[in-house]
Each structure stands twice: as structure tokens, then as C-alpha cells.
Amino acid sequence: MDAAAALCLVLILATTTASPAVYAQQTNNGACVASERDALLSFRAGIWSDPQNLFSSWNGQDCCQWSGVRCSNRTGRVVKLDFRNNLFMDDMFDEWSGAKPHAMRGNISSSLVALHHLEYLDLSGNYLGGLGVPIPRFLGSLQSLVYLNLSCMDFDGKVPPQLGNLSRLLYLDLDNTWKPNYHGNMLHIEDISWLLNLPLLRFLDMSGVNLGAIGNWVQAVNMLPNLRALRLRECELVSLHTPIVHSNLTSLEILDLTDSGLYTINPAYWFWDVGTIRHLDLANNLISEAFPDAIGNMTSLEVLGLGGNYLTGVKSNVLKNLCNLRVLTLWSNRINQDLSQFLEGLPRCAWSKIELLDMSLTNLTGEIPKWINQWTDLSILQLSSNRLEGPVPLEIGMLGKLKQLYLDGNHLNGSMSEEHLATLVNLEELDLSYNSLDMMISSNWIPPFKLHVAYFPRCKMGPHFPRWLKGQRDVINLDISDAGIVDDLPDWFWSVFSNVQYLNISCNQISGRLPDTLEFMSSAFIFDLNSNNLTGTLPQLPKRLAELDISRNYLSGPLPQNFGAPFIQDLLLFENSINGTIPIYICKLQLLQVLDLAKNFLVGHLPRCSEETTEPSPILALILYENNLSGEFPSFLESCSELVLLDLAHNNFFGELPTWLADKLPDLSYLRLRHNKFSGSIPVQLTQLGHLQYVDLANNRISGSIPRTFANLGAMAQEIHTFGNPLVWSNERPANPDTSYSPKYDDSLVVVMKGQYLDYTSNVLYMVGLDLSCNNLVGEIPDELTSLIGLTNLNISHNQLSGRIPEKVGLLRSLESLDLSYNEISGEIPPGLSDITALSRLNLSYNNLSGRIPSGNQLQSLIDPESSYIGNNYLCGPPLSRNCWEPDAAGGDIEEHQQEAKYFYLGLAAGFVFGLWLVFVIVLFRTCAWSARSRAVPSRWTRLPQGLELQLRRG
Template identity: 80%
Template sequence: MASFAAPVSSMDAAAALCLVLILATTTTSPVYGQQTNNGGCITKERDALLSFRAGIRSDPQNLFSSWNGRDCCQWSGVRCSNRTGHVVKLDVRNGLFLDDIYRSWYSENPHGMRGNISSSLVALHHLEYLDLSGNYLSGVDVPIPGFLGSLQSLRYLNLSSMDFHGKVPPQLGNLSRLLYLDLNNNWNHNSYGMMLHIEDISWLLRLALLRFLDLTSVNLSAIGNWVQVVNTLYNLRVLRLRRCGLVFPQTPTVHSNLTSLQIPDLSDTGFHTINPTYWFWDVGTIMHLDLTNNEIAEAFPDAMGNMTSLEVLHLGGNHLTSIKPEVLGNLCYLRVLTLWSNLINQDISQFLQGLPHCAWSKMELLDMSCTNVTGEIPRWINQWTDLSTLQLSSNRLEGSVPSEIGMLGKLKQLYLDGNYFNGSISEEHLDTLVNLEELDLSYNSLHLMISSNWIPPFKLRRAYFPRCKMGPHFPLWLNWQKGVVYLDISDAGIVDNLPDWFWSVVSNVQYLNISFNQISGRLPRTLEFMSSAVIFDLNSNNLTGTLPLLPRQLAELDISRNSLSGPLPRNFGAPFIEELLLSENSINGSIPTYICQLQSLLVLDLAKNLLAGHLPVCSEETKKLNRSIRALVLYENNLSGEFPSFLKSCSELVLLDLAHNNFVGELPAWLANKLPNLSYLRLRHNKFSGSIPGQLTQLEHLQYVDLADNRISGSIPHSLANLKAMIQEDQTIWNPLVWSYERPANPDTNDSPKYDDSLAVVIKGQDLDYTSTIIYIVGLDLSCNSLVGEIPDELTSLVRMNNLNISHNQLSGRIPEKVGSLRSLESLDLSFNELSGDIPSGLSDIMMLSKLNLSYNNLSGRIPSGNQLQSLIDPASSYIGNNYLCGTPLSRNCWEPDVTRGDIEEHQDEAKYFYLGLAAGFVFGLWLVFIIFLFRSCGGFAMCGAMPSCWARLPEAQGLALQLRRG
């Protein structure tokens, strides 16, 4: 965000001279002359100023508080000529916004004045200086007023950062006396695109006196002749065309008329070559050249060595290769060189040796961050005596930090973060750095060996030490850094109590991070005195107490994994907070309704606390919260009630985790319509009942669903194929779950919502925690419910799934034949159901599979072999409880070498007929013996009917038959 306003240092000598010439035309003296009758103020011009003020609806800086009385020349921002008495200057710029972009981003009214620009200003015929910058005096689709072209006396016009839209009026070409024109449109709350555009730039030809021109973020993509037009402005000294969408001519302009040009800024323009035939290479007056963030992918041209006036060279953010610093050997006035994010791929000593030796003692800023330089910082770095900024972040530098750096007495900014430095940093490195303001030693293996009674000679504004060993005791030298604005001592090995002076030292911070230490202490009851605070990260410590009253401007708060207790206050302040992370504490009571009033809230994480009761019912007046929130994480509490109805208004919700609570009732059918961006849904271990609503499958961004351990019944919906996020393998498709997870080294640039706490996922039978990698987890967990019916074939279309668990239900039927299509599966659990039939052979084609559980079903047949199934851990346990499975890894052998399901059914039929025939033969043989016995005893069948004595011997025959049956 700091890039939205040009730093003062970039207004080099040429721009400063331009301003001096302009300001020389004005004076603060009172007016004299016959035209004045209001105590030195011309009535017509006074009325014009009052009409301008009437168009302003809000004035948070109170710029108009002095606009009373008869003498308008004494009003704030108004200056008159001491010769004619006419108003010659009107300056109502929003100084707060332009001077502190980072802080104003989170302020209630970052744009200062609001209203419109009254056409009454055209009455100020003698106005030479007009500055309205940083104010919101436009609106949606409101262009720059064309009537400003009537102010033909203007020499200075600044309309930067005002949110104008539409076409730049060509009437500005009437301002033929103009020396300074700033239409910088870089700051725009309504859109990130270029809202101003120019279709015909020929009106610039009439501004022959122009010395300063800034068209940053004004769309010039429709202009093909911009080089030719700009080339006519021979008085031009400062040219800024950053982010203009420039179209570069195929035939470069060889000769340039810009004989006075000192500062060309062509950063972020898509500039693709530094061909020496381009127009600015032969301008010998250039002192400041900015080609940052372009597409240049070649070596330095030799022509660059001829720009002997060059003092500032910005080439960062390109793709330069084979960089030979010797090309710059003649640039003896070089003071600033930025090469960040180019691949230098050299030893740092070798590269620095190649830079012009005649400039070593003049060099003020050197930025070689992210350039893949290696080796150790040379000890002769102390010869760069004027160096005030040294940035070597994110390289492969190693060894110890030389103590000679401590001899650079003018050093203000030292960034050594993200390397492989080791050893210690002692007072010797820091004792003489009296001007040091910014120090970043983070993400190295450094140990700060500083005595407890050392008094630093500097006053740091930015201090970054994450993963540097500063402990175990709290670094007492920080007590002398009362002006610190950004402080990060996270993961620094501190095991100590928070000192009493700490909150006083950090009273002016905007960014504070003491996370991942073992810092103890009780939080103060209020932090409202920290009026500048924007980001607090205190997570993973041993802090106690209750949640304090928070600073009003606070945007992000993380006190998770501490020992906070007590209830949440009914009103904890921070009405503009965006991220509130309080998980893994011992906070009890209920969630206050104040949550409903947090209109900017994006992330709310209260997981793993002792909260109970129902979620608050937000009134219609407070449901603005619901439109912004993106992540609601409440798992492992004792919350109850039905599915939260206030979520109907949470149209931006991406992540919802209500697991391990006591919620009841059915899942609502409005989920798909009201939560179109929902990607992560975790409701496990509650008491939800009813069936799975078919509308749930209409959520095209839904990639993780966990409804396990509930009381859900019915069947699995056949509309699973609608879950596009579980099907599409194109990673370029927009995924609302993708956020910024890791805090960048410079928090100024962090303007994206994030959720960097861990999310619990049950996969492979384990509870695993994920942070940024959650975007790669695609899963469906319906286990431990009362689902019935068959597994729908549509489930096999969810090819991105890496976790599928539908165990412990009452599912029947067969495993879908196309289960092998789920090539991304790492874990598959179908255990404890009533599934039957054979195991599809395609299961062996899932190469990612590492956890398989098909136990306790009614599966039969030979277990498939080959590929990944042979490498499962404890594979036999995957199949137990299925009495008709056979083959490896079970000890039960199959009957045939290649037994199929048909073979088993055929053998089962043969066995059935065999036993039936055996029983029939036994009965027939028994009766045959019985009959023979009768014949022998009674002389034949025919005699039995006439001889009752034969029937009398039947019991004897029956006894014989019984003996035969037993024998």
C-alpha cells in the first residue's frame, strides 16, 4: 500500500526546482488595491470560495474552520497576490491521507473531504495554484470537470488520488501556462483498474511549458503516438507514466527533443526491452530512471554506461539475466541502484566489485533482494561510507554478518532477512549505527548476544526479528525503542514474563507480533491507548486475563493458543476489525451480540474454548456483518441450537466449521442459494438429523464436506456430480478458499484477507491440522450416520477427492465399478456397512492410495492385486469381517487359481445339489433296509396286509433302522 504515494525522496532536484519556480509566484502577504472591500479580499472571489465550500459535505481535517470573516486571504489554504489582491493559490490537499497511506487505509474516512467541485472556481481568473489531491470530490462515474480548463492562469494543478472516472477532458489543453500537472489515479477505492482514460493525447501539445507530468494509472492503451507527443514537451523535467498500459512503438524513436528531462518513470508499463535505440537513452540529462516491474529479460545495454548523469537507477521486478555490473563503470554519480527480483546468480563480492568504484563512497541505496546472490558479505563493505539503505533480503548469503557493517554510520535501513546467516549479532555490530531506523534480521540462524544493560544508540521505527534467537530472557534493550511502529519478535525463543514497560514502549505501534514464544503475563484491561494499532499477533504464548478493550483502529487480532479466561466483553471495541482469532483459550460464557455490529469482520475464530449457548440472533440493522464474513470457525465448544439462521445473509462465506458442538435439527435447504462461495463445510460430531439436502450439491465451490458423527439418515444424493470443485482439475479456476496465509515481511503490503490458523481434518483415520495447504484438501466424510441405500455411481466422478469416508452407516449394494476413476484418493473408508459383491479390480489403479478400509461388510471373491494395494500398511486389516473374501493378503486361499464371483456362485450351487442328493440317497437306503427286514420277517409284502402279527413286529424294525442311522 505504501506504493500508492510517491515518497518525498523521489521528488528529485528537478521536481523541487519546478516547485520553487511555481511557489515563487505566490505570497502570503495581505492584499491591497481598489478592488478590495472585504478587508483585503475581493468580493467576487470570496463568494466563489464560499460556493466551493458549500459543495463540501464533510471536512474531517477541519480545513475550513478558518473560512470565516471578511478577509479570505487569511483563510487556511488560500493565498493572495500582494500586488493585485487576487486569489492565486488554493491548497486543500488531504495531508493525512497522502502522508500516511498505511494508517489511512484503515481509517474511517481515508479520503478526507467529500463532496463535489463547484464550478464557481472559474471566477478565480488569476488562480495559479490549485491542489485538491487526496480528497473524494468526485463519485461513481464522475470525470474530471472540464471547466477547470477555464482557469487559464494555472501553473500548478494537482488532482491526484481523487477517484475520478471516465475520460480526461481535453479542455486541460487550454492551460497553456501550466508547469505542473498531476493526474495520478493510483489510489482508487472503487476499483483496482484504471478508471481514468485518455483517447486523444494531442491536447498535451499545447502545454509547451510543462515541466512536471504525472499520468500514473491513467489508461493510455488507446494512444499509439504517445512517444511522439511527449517528445514535443522539450521543457519536461519529470515524466511519470506508471501503470498506464502503454503501447510501445515497433519502430523506436531514435532522436529525442527532451533535452531537459531528468526523471522518467516508466515502471509497471509492460516495457519489454532496454534496446539502446529507444528515445530516452540519448538524453544526457537523465538523473533518475525508473523501469521497475516490467518485462525486461536481457542484459544491460552498453548504452546505459553513457548515461553519465545518472544518479538513480531502478530496475527491480524485471527478468534481467547475465547482469554485468562493469557496464555501469562510468556512472560515477550513481547513488541509488535497485535490482530486486532479477537473477544475478553471482557471488556478492564479485558483483559488488564490478560496480563503479568511483561511486562506492556516494552510494546511498543498494537493493539486491531476491537476486539469488551467494557467498558472504565482504568486509570491505565499510568503504561504502554514504550507504543509508542496504537490502539483501531473500538470497543465499551465508556465514556471519561482518562487524564492519557497524562502521556504516549513515545506515538507516538494513534488511538481511531470509538468508542463511549464522553466528551472533553483538553490540559491536550496532554501537555506531546512530541513524538506524529499520532493521530486519528475520528468518536466519542468528543469535542476538546483547547484554541486558546495553543502551542502543538508535531509535528504531521498524524492528523485525522473527526466528532470531533473542531469548530466553526478554530483550531489555527494546525499552529504549519507544518510537517503534513495526515490531516483530515472533518465534524468538523468549521464555519470560512480559515486562511492565512493554505496553508503554509499543503504545505507538501499528504492527505488533510477539507470537510463538513462551511469554507470560496478564493482558491489561484496556489497550485503547494504542490509537495507532492496526495489527496485533500475540498467538501461541502463555498470556492470561480476559480479552481487553481493543484500539479503535485495530484491523487484525490474533491471541489464539494462550490462556485467556472469562467471558467475552459485551463491547470489546475495534468496530472496524477484520480478523478476530481467539481459538484455544479458556474463554467461557456466550458469544455477545456485539459480534453482529462488526461490519468489516472477515474472519471469526473462537474454536477450542468453553463457549456455550446459542449463537447470537443478529437484528436486521446489524446484518451488515453477515455480508462480509468469509470464515466462521467455532469448533470444539459447547454451543447449541439449530443451524445458524443468520448465515442466510453471509453471501461471502467461504469456510464454516461448527464441529464438536451440540447443534441439532436438519441441515437447511437454503445453503446453496445463500452461501454460493462456500468451500469448506465441517459439521462433524453434532446432533444434526434429517437427510442430506440435495441443494448442498449445487455449491460449485464446495471442496471439503464433513458431516460425520451426526444423526443424518436417508440416502446419499445422486446429484454429487454437481460438486464441480471436486471434479475440475484446472487449478486456474477461481477458488475462494485461496487466501493470503503467511504474513509478508513488510506488513504494509498485506491488504488481502487471510486465515492463517490451522484447520482440523480427519483423514487416513487421523486428526490432522492444515493451514495454507487446506486449499489442496478435497474430501467427503459422511461416516458414523444412519445412511441407507446404495453408493451412487455419480460419486466416482469426483476425481479430485483425496479423502472419502462413508463408513459406519447401513449402506448396501455393490462398490461402484468405476471407483478406480478416483485417481487422487489417498484415503478410502467404506467399513462397517452392508456392502456385498466383489471388490472392483479398478481399485488397484489408484496410485495415491495409502489408507484403505473395507472391513466388516459382506464382500466376496478374490481381492484385487497389483500396484498400490500391495504397499498398504497392515493390508490384512483392510478386509477383515468379510467372510467370503479370499486371496492375498488374507490367509484364506481361493478355490481356483483365478476365482471369480461366477465361479463362487457355481461352486455354491454344486455344493447345494451335492448335499441335497446325499440326503435323498441316505433316506432311500434306510427305507430299503427296512423293507428287506420286513420281507425276511413276514415272508413278503403281500403277507403284511393279512397278518397282523407282522405289524406287531414294526417297532423291532424301527429300532433296527435307528441303529443303522446312528451306525
């Protein structure tokens, strides 16, 4: 590529113009200078680890014959020391995994100052520093140096200004972006004026060196007239405010300011008038300005990298004069155009020259144009994560130089056949993930290419296993997940893909028995086989394996006592038929972060890991729900200080909850212990866990009261973030457009909410809940619970709680489910309950609540609202059929209604008394009448009227 060619040019110039002696071999038979030999031996004495045995040849008197040492063929003086660790990229894994790295370890002896003629020093990729160990100042005394490479080392602290004494320097590389054995090591510069003393400098790389304190870095760099390559990636550069009057960088060809926190590319502050720049990379910054027209004047540009910014108004016709353009990356900017229109605006004079075109995540629409075949030099085409639609044109198969084709995350449809791929003989990486494509490829087709990356998630490849993959033995990353495959795993599968690093066949219906061992897959790093029909036992795993997911299959038998993969980080085996006990080998996995053995048939106690190791465990998530495990709360968790998620639900654990939770598990965020036999009270120490956002202690034997200190759970009272959460994969995998992150578990946490069991997927990251139901809790509901305003689920049902519902319950605005049923709660329902607009499930049944049921807002749209209040004999009003005299929703004077009711009942009583008196009087008159009739001579004035007498008789 262009960058590599330019870099090679700089290297050649930097190492040949200084002195021919730099690369000259020792040709005379005399021994090297004794003082320099002694200096080299002192240097070796400071190296206490030499994995590559670079010093094995350091024998005899002639140091010029030693490995890594070159001398002048004229003077015998040491002019070159080359101890570059060419395998330092491999050390990224080795250092992480604890395997033996290739880098030297030790320190740089000051004896090197005796090498007065040293012109070339390369110690890159070695561990010769450490936390608090800066670049040695004495290196500034090696004034003959023209080449100094200290990149990819582990120095820390201030870059010594003494490097400004190296006035002959042509090449200076302090790249600190890749930090081996990183523990916070950071180089920084407080004063860059020493750079002005290096006028001959042609190559400068200070990537990863913090320049945040340097406000005049542009002016300083502008004083290096011979500079040809400048790399300042990840340097935290400050914003530019002083315009450049005149640029002295008349030879600058490479400018790389990737990921340095830049906000502006205002032409007044930059090098747009440098007509020699061929490589310009400003990717991964914070530039949100309009696309600068000045770029269109940089006619020498061959490489233009602007991806990962927020540029607006990106118009391709601005680049119409860039006829030398070979690499264009605009990913993650908002182009917001039709793909065909944008491509037509790019310089036609460069259509046949462009080798790399990356416009991923730019909101492109439309179809891939058929005339894409005119871009005959295209080697890399990346159009991922846009809104492209329609079929993939057959013409894309005419791009014979194509090595990488990324069309993932679009709305492409139709089919892809052999005709699309038959002439792509150079194809190495193919990503068609997350489209609606049918792979209509014959099972006996033999592809002309050898893929290294093959990504087909959610493409229809089945129902038969794609046999055309049989010849792809060079595949490193293979993903055929959710591809509609309903077939047996072919016999050749494991041998053909024995060199894979990433393998994903999940979410199909693939059958077959796992082999007894996968140790032969020595490069394997990530295996995802979940949600298939695989059988067998857990095999012996590859040594380098970091992530394994064989959940939702049919694995059986016990876990092996030693299943390999000593450096594994994530082990997911949930929902199988694994039985037996958890082996002690789990305790020896010193890098294990996630262990999920849920929904199996495991029995017995958890192993006592403290007896196996004295090292703290890095485990972040332990998920063991729905087994038959027993014992007290696991004591080995005391050494798991980084634990975030603990799920022991649906087992037979017993005893009291420990009081050391806050001290030993300070980062605990999810605690799920439901359906066990835990007893005792809720320890106050539990409420000191500041990160705790989900607590489920339901269906145990816990007694006592609810601690008022639950108000200390700050994570339940704030917005939840997913950064650093163990439920998100840390390693890169194909981008899923359905989510901005990749959840590790399909149902890592089963939440009882809204009256039902819900399998939470990625949403578990945002779950904030408290479930204390089905215990023996007594006392009142603490008012302090209403401060947990982030709660989405609160369930304290089926206890013996009394008192009233807290008046400020309406503050819990995020509640989706509230269950207080089956308690002895009394009093009225607070009106503020209607303020919880997110509420969709409410259960207050079977308590002693009274008064009018509040109305308004969400309470009117609850599911089966009447059942929310049954079992409370003194509640009235809608949705119950029981009317009440209390005021309606419009309000009123309750005392007035009570007074009216009092008068009503008094009147009713008076009427009853009067009626009773009237009956008494009538009976009395009747008695008198009968008495008068019995007399011989009745008196006329005492005789009753005939009508009344008749009535009395009938009565």
C-alpha cells in the same frame, strides 16, 4: 534522496517561472473582485464535508484573506487555490476503518471558470468525484493555469481532452494509484493527442491512469521537449513496436514506469540516448530479457530501479561507468552469483557514494564480505531472501550511516553481539528474521540507536526476555516470535511499546497476565501473541486494532460484553479457557472477517445478529469447533453472504440443515459440522455451492441418500487457488522463507483423514474432501461422485449404504484416503481402484464385497493392507490369505476355470458314488459267502478264494 531532490527542483521551476504572483501575499487593503468572491462561495457550496475546517475563515468580503486562497498583490485577482489534503495518507486507514477522514467531500463547482487569472490549483487528496464522475471538462477553460494537481482523488472515467487547452501548463499531476474510497474508480485515456498542446510541460504524472488503449504513447511523450519528470506508474502500457528515430527529451531527468506491465526494454524503443536521465525506475514489470548493456552508457544515472522483473544475465560490470550511482535496486531478478563477486563488479568509483542497495531475492550465495565497510555512504542495505551463509561480519558495524539493514531469510549463522551494532547510531530498521543467529547481547547494554522496525523471528534471543529492548520506545513494528524466550513479560513491556502498530511475540513461552486494558495503545494495528503462557481475561482492545491473535494461551473468564476494537478484522482466540456465552457485541463489529473461538468452553446459543444490525456482515471465516454451543443452524449466517469457511464441529447444534445455503452463502468453500446432532437429509441446495471444496458432516444423525447432484460441486473437480483466501493474512508481515504466503491459522481446520485426526496448517488451502461418515445414509453410492476428480479425501463409512462401488472410481486420481467401511456394499472391487496412485489409506472393511482383490500400483504399498479388506467374507487373493480360483494378475479365461471347476466337482461326485457302490458289492459278496458255508455240502465253484475270503473276514 535523489528523486525527492529532482522533484523539488521541478516544483520550484513549475511554480516560479510562471508568475511571481502565484506565491505573493495580498498586501493592499482593498477587497477581492466581487465576481471571484461569488465564484469561490459557489465552490464552497458544493463542498458538503470539510473535516479540517478549511472554510472556517471564509468570512467577510476580502476573499484574498481566506484560507487556501492567494491573490496577486498587484491586481487583487485570485491566482492560487490550494486545498491539498496533506493528511490523505492517514485517510488510507480512516477510510478503511470507517473513521472520519481528513478529505473534503463534495463536487467541484463550474463557478471556478470565473477565475480567469487562476494559475495554481491543487485539490489533491480530496473526495470530489466518485464512481462514474470524471474530471470536469470545464477545468480546461482555466487557461492561465501553470500548475494543476488532481492526484489521489476519486475521479472515474475518461480524462477529458479539454486539458489540452491549458497551453501554459508546466505541472500536471493526475496520479490515480492511490484511490481513496476505492470502489472500482479508474481513469483512462483513449486519445493522447491533446498532450501535444502542452509544449511547456515540465512535470507529468499520470500514474494509475489506464493507457492500455494508447499505442503511440512514447511518440506523444517524445514531443514534449521541456519535460523533466515523467511518471507513468501502473498505467498498463502497451508493448512497444515502433522505434524512436530521435529523442526530443533532452531535458528528461526522471522517468518512472513502475508496475506498468512492460515486457521489453529494447534499446530501439527507449530513451537510452538521453544523457540527462538521473532517475530511472522500471521496477515491478514483466521484463524477462537479458540485462541491457545500454544502461552502462547512461552515465548521469543516480537512481536505477530494476527490481521485480525477470532479467537474465545480470552482470554488475555492465554498470562500471556509472560513477554517479547512488541507488541500485535489482530485487527479484536472478543474479545467481556469489555476493562478493557481484559487489566487486559494481563501479568502484561509486562504492563510497551508493546509499541504497537492494538485492533481495536474487539467489545470491556466499558470505557477506568483510570489506563491505568500504561502502561508507550506505544508508539502506537489503539482502533478504537469498542463500547467504556464514556469520555476519563485524565490519558491517562500521557503516555509520546505515539506517536500514535487512538480512532476513538467509542461512546466516553464528552470533551477533553489541560489537556488531555499537556504532550504528543511525539505525532505524533491523531485520534478521529467519536465520540461525544467536543474539548475544548483554541485558544491561544500552543501544546507541532508536529502532522503528525490529524483526527477529526465529533468532535465538532467549531464554531471558531481551532487556536491551527497554530503551526502544520509538519502535513501530516489533517481531520477536519463535525466539526461544522462556520468561515473564517484563513490567515495562506495554508502556515501552505503547506506540507499536505491529507487535508479534508469538511461539515463545512468555508468561504473565494481560493488562485489563490496552486502549492506551492507540496506534496498534496488528497484535500476535499466540502460543505463549499468557493469562487473564480478554482486555479492552485498542480502537484501531485490525488483527488480534491470542490463541493457544491460558486466557480464562467470559468475553467482555464490549471489548473495544470496533474496526477489528481478524479475532483469533482459539485454544484458551474462555467460558460463558458469545456476547452480542460480536454482531456490532461491522468489519469482522475472521472469528476463531475454537477449543474453549463457550456455551449457549449464538447471538441473533440480525436484531443488532441491518448491514450485511463481511465475515469470511467463522470457527467455533470444540465448544459446548447449542441451538439450530445459526440463522444470522443468512446475512453473511461473503462467508468462505464455517466450522461448527464438536458442539451440540441440532435440527435440519437449511435450504438457503446456496442462496445466502454463495462463496462458501469449507463446511465442517461433524460431531453435532444435525438430522434430516442432505439438502440438494447444498450441492449448488460452486466454491465448496471441503464438506464434513460426519457423526451426525443425517439420513436419506447421497444426492447425485454432488457432481455440481465444481470446486471439487479443479485446481485450488489461494488468492483471496481468508486463511491467508492480507496485511504485510516479515517474510517467512518456509512458505510463499502467510497462513493465519496454525490449525484452523482439523481433518479426519487416513484414519486419524490431522491438524492442517497452510495445507488446508488445498484440501478437497467429502466426509459423510457415521450417519444414517442409505441407498447406493452415486456414480456422479467420480466426477469430483479433485477429491483428496472421501469418507462415507459407518452408514447403511448398499449397491456396488462405482466402476469409474479410478477417475479420482487425487484421492489420498478412501474409506467405505462398515456399510452393506456388495459386488466386486473395481479394477480401476489401482489407478489411484496417490492413495495411501484405503478402508473397505466390513461390507459384502466379493471376488478377487485388484492388485498393482499403490495398492501394493498401503499401510496395513490386510485390514483394508477384513470383514468381507467373499473377498480373496493377496493381501488376504484366502486363495481364489479367479485369474491371477497375468489374466486368463475365467469361463475356462469355471468349466474346469465344474468337471472337478462332477468327477468328485462320480468317484463318491462308485466308491459307495463298491462297498455295497463287497458287503453283498460277504453275505453270500457266509450263507454258502452254512450248507452241508458246499459247491466248489461257489467258494471264494482263500485270500479274498480272509480279507472279507478281516473287513
